Amino acid sequence: MMKKRFVYADNAATTKVSNSAYNAMLPYLKDNYANPSSIYSIALDAKAAIDKARKQAADAIGALPEEIYFTSCGTESNNWAIKCGANLAAKKGKNHIITTNFEHHAVLNPCKRLEKEGFKVTYLPVNSEGLITVDQLKNAITDETGLVTIMYVNNEIGTILPIPEIAAVCKEKGILFHTDAIQAIGHIEIDVKKQNIDMLSLSGHKIFAPKGIGLLYIKKGIRLPNLLDGGGQERGLRGGTENIAYILALGQALKDISKNIKQREQKVKALRDKLLDGILSNVPKVRVNGSLTHRVCGNLNVSFEGVEGESILLLLDAYGICASSGSACTSGSLDPSHVLLAIGLPHAIAHGSLRISILDENDEEDIDYIIEVIPKIISRLRKMSPIWKS
Numbered sequence: 301m302m303k304k305r306f307v308y309a310d311n312a313a314t315t316k317v318s319n320s321a322y323n324a325m326l327p328y329l330k331d332n333y334a335n336p337s338s339i340y341s342i343a344l345d346a347k348a349a350i351d352k353a354r355k356q357a358a359d360a361i362g363a364l365p366e367e368i369y370f371t372s373c374g375t376e377s378n379n380w381a382i383k384c385g386a387n388l389a390a391k392k393g394k395n396h397i398i399t400t401n402f403e404h405h406a407v408l409n410p411c412k413r414l415e416k417e418g419f420k421v422t423y424l425p426v427n428s429e430g431l432i433t434v435d436q437l438k439n440a441i442t443d444e445t446g447l448v449t450i451m452y453v454n455n456e457i458g459t460i461l462p463i464p465e466i467a468a469v470c471k472e473k474g475i476l477f478h479t480d481a482i483q484a485i486g487h488i489e490i491d492v493k494k495q496n497i498d499m500l501s502l503s504g505h506k507i508f509a510p511k512g513i514g515l516l517y518i519k520k521g522i523r524l525p526n527l528l529d530g531g532g533q534e535r536g537l538r539g540g541t542e543n544i545a546y547i548l549a550l551g552q553a554l555k556d557i558s559k560n561i562k563q564r565e566q567k568v569k570a571l572r573d574k575l576l577d578g579i580l581s582n583v584p585k586v587r588v589n590g591s592l593t594h595r596v597c598g599n600l601n602v603s604f605e606g607v608e609g610e611s612i613l614l615l616l617d618a619y620g621i622c623a624s625s626g627s628a629c630t631s632g633s634l635d636p637s638h639v640l641l642a643i644g645l646p647h648a649i650a651h652g653s654l655r656i657s658i659l660d661e662n663d664e665e666d667i668d669y670i671i672e673v674i675p676k677i678i679s680r681l682r683k684m685s686p687i688w689k690s
């Protein structure tokens with residue numbers, strides 16, 4: 301019997317806080333508690349610390365520091381860009397929005413809200429690989445289109461959308477373009493200038509900073525209305541006394557992950573390939589969800605016929621392995637993931653899905669362990685399954 305170990309393989313749900321992000325926070329959690337808007341020296345020190353983090357964040361995506369606005373999370377960044385971006389477009393008489401049908405709910409639900417308020421929203425259908433084409437976008441654009449919001453990398457299946465090409469089309473047509481890049485940063489080189497991105501959302505807790513911090517990049521010149529009206533923080537656009545410690549953690553995390561992207565992805569790809577081979581050669585009737593070529597390396601999403609995702613997770617947990625199923629985000633609901641349905645999976649197959657998201661911090665032993673555990677779990681569940689016919 302193998303030795304039980306703890307394997308965290310749910311990094312697309314959240315990551316641990318890195319030592320460097322943690323250390324960046326510490327002085328401003330306790331010792332320096334000044335309000336950065338005050339004028340004494342410890343306040344100026346706090347303000348300078350925020351400025352440094354803003355520069356680190358800007359450098360990580362090729363932006364200017366004054367184009368970075370810190371928010372409370374990725375969800376807030378998306379809400380701000382989409383709701384206020386739609387209102388900005390509406391002032392020019394444009395009330396059509398284009399997105400995809402497999403966005404995170406932090407994009408889909410703001411779009412649904414806007415529909416209720418009278419905006420028209422087109423949800424471009426992704427294909428069976430979890431991708432869209434630039435032609436699909438071109439065909440959906442009308443004279444009324446004022447905002448396009450399309451994710452860079454999907455959080456469930458890890459597929460990478462052709463964002464630079466999409467953004468170029470929007471630029472040519474004078475349409476505001478936003479991307480939720482929360483799952484892309486650190487895996488793909490992002491340069492908002494070269495890639496023609498007008499607005500871009502990031503979140504701290506997917507990249508080793510704490511939960512409850514995010515940012516929105518807004519290209520200079522775009523007069524995006526405020527989401528939060530308050531004091532003059534964030535150049536008057538986002539009121540609220542700054543969460544200094546977390547802002548510093550986010551700046552540090554962005555600095556860290558914008559280094560060595562290629563090397564890290566190579567290492568992770570080797571681990572992912574080993575994991576996939578191990579699963580495919582030891583378990584029958586497995587389906588890989590989403591393109592394997594246009595995909596961030598750390599994401600593996602597979603469906604096992606005849607079993608329930610939730611049961612897989614419970615048994616994995618008993619072995620010390622943390623992962624996600626295809627319905628993890630909507631706890632209490634039995635609906636399978638909208639992403640897996642969007643790529644055409646039947647309900648029954650979508651229900652038996654597992655997302656394993658690894659990083660370069662995972663090692664070969666983690667992968668060997670997962671490969672040993674999964675076949676045991678699946679065969680046990682299939683033996684009990686009323687719908688599995690071996």
Ligand SMILES: *Cc1c(COP(=O)(O)O)cnc(C)c1O
Pocket residue numbers: 312372373374375376404406451453454455480482483503504505506512513514
């Ligand atoms: C996690 C995530 C979000 C939400 O970010 P929070 O900081 O948790 O609000 C939005 N979009 C994607 C793609 C995500 O992975």
